[in-house]
Amino acid sequence: MSLNHIKWMNLAILQGFRSKGATGKNPPVGCVIVKNDILLSYGRTGITGRPHAEEEAINNVVDKKNLTESSMYVTLEPCAHKNNNGLSCAEQIYRSGIKEVFVSCIDPDNRTNKKGINFLRKKNIKVHENFMNNEALKLYNGFFSRILFNKPFVSLKIACSLDGKIALKNNKSKWITNELSRSYAHFLRSQNDAIMTSSSTILNDNPRMNCRLNGLEKRSPTKIILDRYLKVPSNYNIYNQSNKKDIFLYSFMEMKHHLTDNKFVKKIIVDKKLNDEDFFNFIFNDLAKKGVNNLLIEAGSIINTLLLSLNLVDELVIFRSGNIIGNDGLPFINSLNFKEINDLTNYKISSIKTFDDNILEIRNLTNKDTSCSQAL
Amino acid sequence: MSLNHIKWMNLAILQGFRSKGATGKNPPVGCVIVKNDILLSYGRTGITGRPHAEEEAINNVVDKKNLTESSMYVTLEPCAHKNNNGLSCAEQIYRSGIKEVFVSCIDPDNRTNKKGINFLRKKNIKVHENFMNNEALKLYNGFFSRILFNKPFVSLKIACSLDGKIALKNNKSKWITNELSRSYAHFLRSQNDAIMTSSSTILNDNPRMNCRLNGLEKRSPTKIILDRYLKVPSNYNIYNQSNKKDIFLYSFMEMKHHLTDNKFVKKIIVDKKLNDEDFFNFIFNDLAKKGVNNLLIEAGSIINTLLLSLNLVDELVIFRSGNIIGNDGLPFINSLNFKEINDLTNYKISSIKTFDDNILEIRNLTNKDTSCSQAL
Numbered sequence: 001m002s003l004n005h006i007k008w009m010n011l012a013i014l015q016g017f018r019s020k021g022a023t024g025k026n027p028p029v030g031c032v033i034v035k036n037d038i039l040l041s042y043g044r045t046g047i048t049g050r051p052h053a054e055e056e057a058i059n060n061v062v063d064k065k066n067l068t069e070s071s072m073y074v075t076l077e078p079c080a081h082k083n084n085n086g087l088s089c090a091e092q093i094y095r096s097g098i099k100e101v102f103v104s105c106i107d108p109d110n111r112t113n114k115k116g117i118n119f120l121r122k123k124n125i126k127v128h129e130n131f132m133n134n135e136a137l138k139l140y141n142g143f144f145s146r147i148l149f150n151k152p153f154v155s156l157k158i159a160c161s162l163d164g165k166i167a168l169k170n171n172k173s174k175w176i177t178n179e180l181s182r183s184y185a186h187f188l189r190s191q192n193d194a195i196m197t198s199s200s201t202i203l204n205d206n207p208r209m210n211c212r213l214n215g216l217e218k219r220s221p222t223k224i225i226l227d228r229y230l231k232v233p234s235n236y237n238i239y240n241q242s243n244k245k246d247i248f249l250y251s252f253m254e255m256k257h258h259l260t261d262n263k264f265v266k267k268i269i270v271d272k273k274l275n276d277e278d279f280f281n282f283i284f285n286d287l288a289k290k291g292v293n294n295l296l297i298e299a300g301s302i303i304n305t306l307l308l309s310l311n312l313v314d315e316l317v318i319f320r321s322g323n324i325i326g327n328d329g330l331p332f333i334n335s336l337n338f339k340e341i342n343d344l345t346n347y348k349i350s351s352i353k354t355f356d357d358n359i360l361e362i363r364n365l366t367n368k369d370t371s372c373s374q375a376l
Numbered sequence: 377m378s379l380n381h382i383k384w385m386n387l388a389i390l391q392g393f394r395s396k397g398a399t400g401k402n403p404p405v406g407c408v409i410v411k412n413d414i415l416l417s418y419g420r421t422g423i424t425g426r427p428h429a430e431e432e433a434i435n436n437v438v439d440k441k442n443l444t445e446s447s448m449y450v451t452l453e454p455c456a457h458k459n460n461n462g463l464s465c466a467e468q469i470y471r472s473g474i475k476e477v478f479v480s481c482i483d484p485d486n487r488t489n490k491k492g493i494n495f496l497r498k499k500n501i502k503v504h505e506n507f508m509n510n511e512a513l514k515l516y517n518g519f520f521s522r523i524l525f526n527k528p529f530v531s532l533k534i535a536c537s538l539d540g541k542i543a544l545k546n547n548k549s550k551w552i553t554n555e556l557s558r559s560y561a562h563f564l565r566s567q568n569d570a571i572m573t574s575s576s577t578i579l580n581d582n583p584r585m586n587c588r589l590n591g592l593e594k595r596s597p598t599k600i601i602l603d604r605y606l607k608v609p610s611n612y613n614i615y616n617q618s619n620k621k622d623i624f625l626y627s628f629m630e631m632k633h634h635l636t637d638n639k640f641v642k643k644i645i646v647d648k649k650l651n652d653e654d655f656f657n658f659i660f661n662d663l664a665k666k667g668v669n670n671l672l673i674e675a676g677s678i679i680n681t682l683l684l685s686l687n688l689v690d691e692l693v694i695f696r697s698g699n700i701i702g703n704d705g706l707p708f709i710n711s712l713n714f715k716e717i718n719d720l721t722n723y724k725i726s727s728i729k730t731f732d733d734n735i736l737e738i739r740n741l742t743n744k745d746t747s748c749s750q751a752l
Contacts, residue, residue: 162694162723162739163707164540168714176717301703308700318538322739323720324684326712327677331539336702338544341552344699347538348733357724359737363538363698366733 005073008032008039009102009132012073015044015053016139021191022047022219025291027076027107027143029053033061033098035070054078054089058096068097075136077107077129080115090119100126104136108147138350142193142293145314151284152295155192155315156307157185158332162320165329166301171204173330180355181319186211188317190219192296194248194287197238199227201299208237209298221296223247224287226303228270234258239265248290250283277310284312305334308345315364316347322357381449384408384415385478385508388449391420391429392515397567398423398595401667403452403483403519405429409437409474411446430454430465434472444473451512453483453505456491466495476502480512484523514726518569518669521690527660528671531568531691532683533561534708538696541705542677547580549706556731557695562587564693566595568672570624570663573614575603577675584613585674597672599623600663602679604646610634615641624666626659653686660688681710684721691740692723698733 015030022028026049033040043056051059054074061067078089078101093101101120106129107113120127137144142153159177160166167173175182189195190211197209202225210220222245223238230253232238239247239262247265252272259265270282287295296317297303307313338344347363354360391406398404402425409416419432427435430450437443454465454477469477477496482505483489496503513520518529535553536542543549551558565571566587573585578601586596598621599614606629608614615623615638623641628648635641646658663671672693673679683689714720723739730736 161720162540162692163709164538168717170715172715172717174717305702309702316538322723322725323717324709324712324723325714325720326681326685326709327707328711328713331703333539333700333702335704336700337704338701339546339548341544341548341550341699344537344701346733347698347700349698349730349735352728352730352735354725354728357722357739357742359725359728359735361735363733 004034004037005102006132008034008071008073009075009104010135011039011042012075013104013132013136013139015042016075016136017191019045019053020139021193021221021294024048024193025146025293026050027293028139029074029076030139031057031072031074033057033067033070033072035066040066040070052079052089055085055092058092064096069099070097071100071102072098073102073131075104075139077103077105077112077114078116078120079107079112080119081111088116088119090116093120094123094125098125100128102128102131104130104132105140106130108144141314142295146288146291146293150288151281152194152287152292153314154284154295154297154307154312155188155317156297156304156313157188157317157319158304159185159319160321160332161323161325161329163324163326163329164332165325166332167330168325169328169330171330173205176323176325177319177321178356178358181321181358181360183213184353184355184360185319186213187216189221189296190216192221192294194222194224194292194294195296195298196224196226197297198299198303199225199229199231200302202227202232202236202238204300206237207298208241210241210243218243220245222292224283224295225249226283226299228252230256230259234262248287276306277312280307280310280312301330301332301334304332305336308333309336311345311365313365315350315362318361318363319355320359320361380413381478382508384410384447384449385451385480386511387415387418388451389480389508389512389515391418392451392512393567395421395429396515397569397597397670400424400569401522401669402426403669404515405450405452406515407433407451408449409433409443409446410449411442416442416446428455428465431461431468434468440472445475446473447476447478448474449478449507451480451515453479453481453488453490454492454496455483455488456495457487464492464495466492469496470499470501474501476504478504478507480506480508481516482506484520517690518671522664522667522669526664527657528570528663528668529690530660530671530673530683530688531564531693532673532680532689533564533693533695534680535561535695536697536708537699537701537705539700539702539705540708541701542708543706544701545704545706547706549581552699552701553695553697554732554734557697557734557736559589560729560731560736561695562589563592565597565672566592568597568670570598570600570668570670571672571674572600572602573673574675574679575601575605575607576678578603578608578612578614580676582613583674584617586617586619594619596621598668600659600671601625602659602675604628606632606635610638624663652682653688656683656686656688677706677708677710680708681712684709685712687721687741689741691726691738694737694739695731696735696737
């Protein structure tokens with residue numbers, strides 16, 4: 001028996017990450033097929049979700065006879081529901097002759113949940129479930145959140161100085177973080193399904209909110225705009241996009257004439273009477289319905305303060321420079337009025353990277369009380 | 377020839393770090409002696425500076441004949457000036473029969489500067505100078521600063537939340553960082569010769585400012601107190617110490633009666649007319665004269681703001697928790713009134729450690745214009 005299971009599953013996970021942010025509402029899956037400890041093929045979920053990774057990996061083997069007695073490593077449970085070609089992934093695995101499957105995460109989707117694994121076992125295929133589960137979970141934080149909680153996995157991006165300021169007091173913020181950090185922030189955009197910002201950020205910075213890395217332009221996320229009072233004119237950069245994706249505009253008010261010219265802008269009216277928590281929950285539920293698994297938020301301190309004080313941020317993505325701005329600078333968060341240290345919300349380190357003198361900290365909310373989100 | 381030079385020098389550097397903070401005004405040195413790629417002995421600078429590491433390493437070899445044709449790895453140039461026993465380290469190395477010496481840093485002290493190395497070479501001992509210079513330099517940031525700039529290497533410690541706050545608005549700060557961070561902060565105290573704080577920090581927190589790690593209590597640094605108007609009563613913890621070391625009190629005013637009872641308190645009067653920069657330079661020069669190489673500062677935002685705005689901080693030591701306090705909390709630094717991002721001072725990453733959900737960032741000032749401090 002091969003001792004290289006970890007190596008092969010890591011390769012599958014890497015394949016999965018190549019698809020993250022580009023599979024629509026489908027989960028990004030990586031798959032590797034190995035025989036006698038030699039790589040036969042690999043696959044990953046296609047753009048917008050098809051083909052599935054298992055199907056691609058199987059199809060990539062030219063001489064299908066080689067599949068007999070081979071092993072598959074796949075980051076998510078093979079599906080039990082029918083594919084375009086009329087066959088589920090579990091069925092295709094069985095027909096291929098594969099004799100052993102390492103599965104990392106169980107699919108929470110009711111159409112498959114454990115049914116894929118049970119099918120394989122009934123067909124006498126050896127299944128190792130939850131293999132390197134923790135390592136693959138980061139692929140599915142968004143998918144699990146949408147399926148289980150009816151909301152996207154919410155990542156809040158902050159670019160700040162050593163003392164947590166996002167701009168000088170005169171509003172200058174170009175550039176607090178360095179070019180490497182900003183490039184990586186574009187890469188993170190490509191790994192999210194949607195990016196949300198607010199009217200005040202648009203009016204202040206006129207951002208494009210797309211991914212401008214060479215070769216990843218098409219991975220630009222869907223734009224979500226919070227413009228409750230329709231303050232943003234239609235000539236702002238955010239509305240000028242080449243990828244013809246829908247832009248979702250959440251507002252209290254009916255469409256103004258100037259935006260009706262842009263046929264990609266889809267407006268959703270939010271009830272003005274909702275409190276802050278219900279306002280965001282309405283939007284997050286609506287985005288989940290639209291198939292958004294991973295939502296990145298790049299806004300200012302008002303939105304940051306609302307979301308953080310409501311514990312609606314699953315993941316903090318903080319790029320921090322090596323400069324100190326001083327307390328007259330603009331903070332990434334406003335007052336929270338805490339009276340006790342023990343009342344503070346805790347975010348655990350998920351990963352740390354350095355970019356020259358900048359540090360990227362990714363931290364996850366830890367005090368949710370459902371066991372599944374703890375796993376996330 | 378051995379290919380393990382890096383391994384042996386790293387061992388010497390580790391020996392040096394065991395002495396850091398405990399060698400008085402002398403530099404902490406580590407030394408390793410190797411023959412045929414086998415460790416013969418090692419040594420490090422003794423408490424308060426004697427014996428020197430080379431002498432200790434040589435003395436640790438029982439059968440001195442073994443030293444013939446051996447190699448020495450030493451983190452600082454062997455001294456050329458006479459020791460207690462009437463012999464310089466260079467002379468002792470020559471007499472021992474050692475045939476090759478790897479030296480990491482050149483001693484900037486005029487009594488030795490290059491004279492130690494030149495002596496060895498004249499005696500036909502092979503000397504490799506500046507070997508792993510960068511790796512060993514962190515041992516000597518304080519010593520070099522004192523010798524070359526007549527001031528200690530100044531490290532400013534900050535313990536803050538993710539958004540850079542050191543307390544809630546009601547002043548509560550126990551505990552923003554976790555127990556691991558606080559223990560490591562005590563270890564850092566043990567590696568500094570002196571620790572400075574201010575009257576307002578003492579009056580707010582009543583700190584002891586000693587090292588309370590098991591076995592390292594004796595490594596508590598010398599206390600330096602800034603109490604310009606003698607506001608701190610004598611019954612505060614800072615004046616209650618068991619180690620009978622001198623406490624240096626910098627003040628504008630003559631000693632009050634209540635402090636004259638404590639014979640360890642040495643008062644230094646500072647001219648009230650000095651501006652902030654000259655005030656701190658006077659103190660730093662005075663501490664250098666007293667032999668302080670490494671000075672740790674643990675104070676509040678007033679002192680932090682003064683020192684950082686004057687570029688007097690060589691090293692930032694930031695312990696950061698995974699909590700967000702909000703902008704009504706107390707910042708680690710007050711307003712700096714910057715108008716341009718390009719005017720901000722830059723601190724480069726020196727090292728990063730994680731303690732559960734806390735991060736320790738150590739960052740060094742990078743825009744000093746002397747070549748030596750860049751090397752630091």
